[in-house]
Amino acid sequence: MHPSDNQTVENTSTKVPDPVASLQEERTNPAFPVSEMTCLIDGGQRLVDKKRAIFLELERDPNWIIEDYPNLSLEQTRERTMKKVKGVADKLLYESREDFVYRMSLMSVVDPGFWTRFGVHFGLFLGALQGQATPSQFNYWVKKGALSLGGLIGCFGMTELGHGSNVAGLETTATYDHDKDQFIIHTPTTTATKWWIGGAAHSTTHCAVFARLIVDKKDYGVKTFIVPLRNPETYELLQGVSIGDIGKKMGRDQIDNGWIQFTNVRIPRSYMLMKLTQVSSSGKVTEHPMAQLTYGALIMGRVSMVSDSANIAKRALTIALRYAAVRHQFSSGSQGSPETKLLDYPIHQHRLLPLLSQCFAMIFAGKKLNAQYESLTQKLSTASSKAQEFEVLNDLKEIHATSAGLKAFCTWTTLNIIDQCRQSLGGHGYSAYSGLPAMYQDFAVHCTWEGDNTILMLQCGRFLVSSAEKYVNGKPTPKNLSYLEKSASENKLVSCTSDDPNVICSLETLKEGWACVSGYSILRAYKVYANKLKSGCSQEEAYEASSSARLHAAKMHITAYLYHCLVESIALPECTNPLKKPITELALLFGSSMATQNSGEFIQSRFFNSKQVNILRNKVDELCLSVRKMAISLVDSFDYPDYVVNSPFGRKDGNVYESYFNLVKKLNPHKPIPYFESVIKPLLNRSLDLEEGPDLEIDNQ
Amino acid sequence: MHPSDNQTVENTSTKVPDPVASLQEERTNPAFPVSEMTCLIDGGQRLVDKKRAIFLELERDPNWIIEDYPNLSLEQTRERTMKKVKGVADKLLYESREDFVYRMSLMSVVDPGFWTRFGVHFGLFLGALQGQATPSQFNYWVKKGALSLGGLIGCFGMTELGHGSNVAGLETTATYDHDKDQFIIHTPTTTATKWWIGGAAHSTTHCAVFARLIVDKKDYGVKTFIVPLRNPETYELLQGVSIGDIGKKMGRDQIDNGWIQFTNVRIPRSYMLMKLTQVSSSGKVTEHPMAQLTYGALIMGRVSMVSDSANIAKRALTIALRYAAVRHQFSSGSQGSPETKLLDYPIHQHRLLPLLSQCFAMIFAGKKLNAQYESLTQKLSTASSKAQEFEVLNDLKEIHATSAGLKAFCTWTTLNIIDQCRQSLGGHGYSAYSGLPAMYQDFAVHCTWEGDNTILMLQCGRFLVSSAEKYVNGKPTPKNLSYLEKSASENKLVSCTSDDPNVICSLETLKEGWACVSGYSILRAYKVYANKLKSGCSQEEAYEASSSARLHAAKMHITAYLYHCLVESIALPECTNPLKKPITELALLFGSSMATQNSGEFIQSRFFNSKQVNILRNKVDELCLSVRKMAISLVDSFDYPDYVVNSPFGRKDGNVYESYFNLVKKLNPHKPIPYFESVIKPLLNRSLDLEEGPDLEIDNQ
Structure with missing residues (x-):
């Protein structure tokens, strides 16, 4: 035969189904109006x-x-x-x-x-x-260009080589010199080197330095000082300032993190930010502790990280789910029958769809937390009596604990979503051009900064344990923890008594179940803590001993909170009628899949028995199948253009293979092999004779 | 005061404890002879x-x-x-x-x-x-340089843009041309482009191409053909061969993956590897299916990946645990008291020490699997009767299933260990110089190649379900599944009846418990499968419907297998007396921590009740504390020199901060900011006046 005959044979061999048609068919008869869902989400x-x-x-x-x-x-x-x-x-x-x-x-x-x-x-x-400058100080730095970047770019000198989370332990000193009315900023040890300072390596002229205020040999703890680093005209380092580049990181290479050492650098006294602590020219130190301000500043970053987690998860899921609707692999029928869409495999649904429900839970939790935070800061600024202030402050403590737990839970969740999405792409997920490797590398730091996730989870757990203590002692519990009342005694535990799958896996039952499990876990952590106290431990020791149980309780509480947010969203006026069914199914999938993952807790708290857990497992299978049918409409409703999705595998038109191939070709144009002459050629042409050396007479003796 | 007075004040402020002494103190009075442990491991x-x-x-x-x-x-x-x-x-x-x-x-x-x-x-x-060349073909390619790289470097052309795991679906064609006694290798579509081909972009002269054998318009399925790619003298591409660079990946940038398209490339008939399938010059095709050979080749890669997983986990844990013994953060006592070692926090022990026990389980599982594989290949080559061959083939099927599950489980486990270790370093884990980001990026591909982990887990699960079917039908079960006999009926389930913590958390009880849970999960998956069959589904449909339960069963079975390997190792002659206690504690920690993570299964299978699970949780706390005492000796016994650990945070001498700082300085020497004149200066000096435009007369009307 001749090559030109090829055509007739090829048609009989396996063909990859048209990717564009594969994705498009998912959009015929959408289960809900996609643009209305976009409005709800955005x-x-x-x-x-x-x-x-x-x-x-x-x-x-x-x-x-x-x-x-x-x-x-x-x-x-x-x-x-x-x-x-x-x-x-x-x-x-x-x-x-x-x-x-x-x-x-x-x-x-x-x-x-x-x-x-x-x-x-x-x-x-x-x-x-x-947060920390007086009004005249603030105006001074604004005139220098702090708002416009006209002449000043600042960085934030908090973390040191030897201290991150524990700010109170920082070593850098700011010693007051009475004679010159100046502070001397100094790095006393290698571990005191300011480390990870974003923008320090290349970009910034000034640094807000966290340093120990030392006046007349007395250490007043860590305060903030504005220290000039570079001449804004030439960017030459100022006398006494040493700066280096921290170099390559796991991700976020866009930012030039640096290290800074100060060697007796002098700044005017007025460069210390004095809203909260004042140092007079005579060296008199006056402190105004204002706890709520500190709370507020800490919360803001965390609150936004819940929405950020959802926003990044949307991108990862758009890529993975659109690809799953395009890619066919293996045929589930007889040999030669067409290959099956990844999205039609039950196991692929189990891999991705519970993650999609987690993404929706984070979307609504982010909205709720933002609204709560805004309303509280509003109330705080208008509080006109001590009583009002006290109430707001209590709410602030609760939102502080919840936001700590949510930040940790949601950033861990999204990091996992990214990695699961990457793995679900098979080999192509390993290509940098899939977008998922860099997404992981960039996102990973969210689990560490603004408070290491484990530490934040423990903070949340500490709040839960102390709330349980209050409850047990008959004091009022925080609003979000009303379920403690139901679970305070094991004898009073609510149980699900039905064996009807549609009752077991209903919004109401799962809500009760998550409240029950959450309350059970909190009380278990409280018991560990209380028993340690009884046995003579200090409060700190008791908290340490309960840390594993506390962390677990916080995870259960935050899961319950997320589930709650998702269920609440169904009743929102913006959740129009046609959106109620898809959101309800996502809520059921979230609540039930998380419950089967934590089946031990559901059985231990006696909310479900073993049989009910198995019924719930079957319901998860059903829900996966049902959410699968609207999966593409759901990611379409995220409404990210191809530019933002930035992955050929997540293209809206489904033209995955052509665009991936074209992108790879465009970004890696053909060029000569740079080390052919120097390395490859000598390897291929080397002599293969083993060096034998001269003959030795003794071998013949 | 004067700057020179600084010294007296600084001594009163927080100081970072000496890192070298912090690590060294962990090595006084080691709990076991470290060098003996190294011998056992290696x-x-x-x-x-x-x-x-x-x-x-x-x-x-x-x-x-x-x-x-x-x-x-x-x-x-x-x-x-x-x-x-x-x-x-x-x-x-x-x-x-x-x-x-x-x-x-x-x-x-x-x-x-x-x-x-x-x-x-x-x-x-x-x-x-x-595996696939005839002896004379093999000799031919050896003479060309296949063993020495003297004139030939080869690559492996299996995966295509549109097909990875499903090799049978590949699209590339090899069409026999009778007239010229040649094959014509051809890439018919974009998705047929050979993709991910390691070495193709820069290094290789020849490719072992997987292509559909087509003779006289009949498609004989996928066979292997050696296709020359480049002129070995000049590395110019040969006629009809198009190659491009696949570019940046998540990791493993050391290898130049490429894509290849063939456009009617002609090769002699003898370049098809003909050990298993022969094509004569008249176009007669003869096939010799030899299943065991295929099995063997598939298993080899997986077997080595279990040991590889352990070896990489050793490196990650060396870094994280040594740093945890050096780093102090927060004081758990009164203000001003020295900061606590990370390793002394219960929560840090919980983060890392169960992972250490997983690493040891993988070490011994890798040894066992290697030995089994070697003994089987030995037996296979010496089998002298059909009966012997049949027996060996049965064992091979079991090891094929076990190695599939172990490969998936261990690579997932190590990927998680790396990420947990990275997070446990706090911010420093995000530095590329910690070694952990690249370790993650390089290792991630292990979860995908040599079989996607999810697919391998399902393969293992399919073997388990079919074994359960055999058992239920009274046929003999594979050796590793003898526990099915105990768990075949829910009425016959073994339960732990003790409430003594030392009985609940004993080697024997946990062994029974894991066998029980494993058997329970396999039978649950079997029931899902059998019920589907009964309801009229095809076998394939029944397997699909049980995929989630199958995956879970495989996870439980492999966990039980790993626990078993760890327990067995205590009785090995090489496990000298002083090593028995540490290995026993690691086995208990592995068995109990994995059990509390899967508490739902332990309660559902009725092996433990809720109270016993809580007792087990307390034992995990105790075991963490006990393993913590020997944690540094355990990672020392891995015996990786600093060069191999390749992270300042995992240095053997503990001099973490100095060496990290010096490494960062050495690799990022000071140089002028490259874009100061072009970008930063214009930004700082730009005009901030808003463009107002000319006055308009109409505004005054």
């Missing part, structure tokens, strides 16, 4: 339109090309990021604060590393000024 | 010595510098790797196969990406020749 049509406008602006801006990121060097990445900073800084002059915050949250999905670089000045440095 | 003093010699050779070889890897570009990484290939190729001429395999397994810890690049030729290409 918070109304106005914000949907604004989002689209911002994404379009970015897509058309040459500094915002992102598809070639995997191929850029560290230097190229940083340079392009600084160009973005310049462009965005000008936006600040035109936009309202609310609009600008929205813009930043969207930019953080498109380029998380840019967000960090920009946020170091506008979030951390400026935040330090806003 | 398989005797001879192998310990050999390992040390190999590591020393690498450390002193300039091509094997690894500390600067995070700072190398893709091109630099690939060039250095090719230099290593050249050096190692010569070793092949001098060393025995056994020694060379050992060398390669150690090199894969030091530089996993090198191992892949080298393994593509020596494992995959040469493996294809060994």
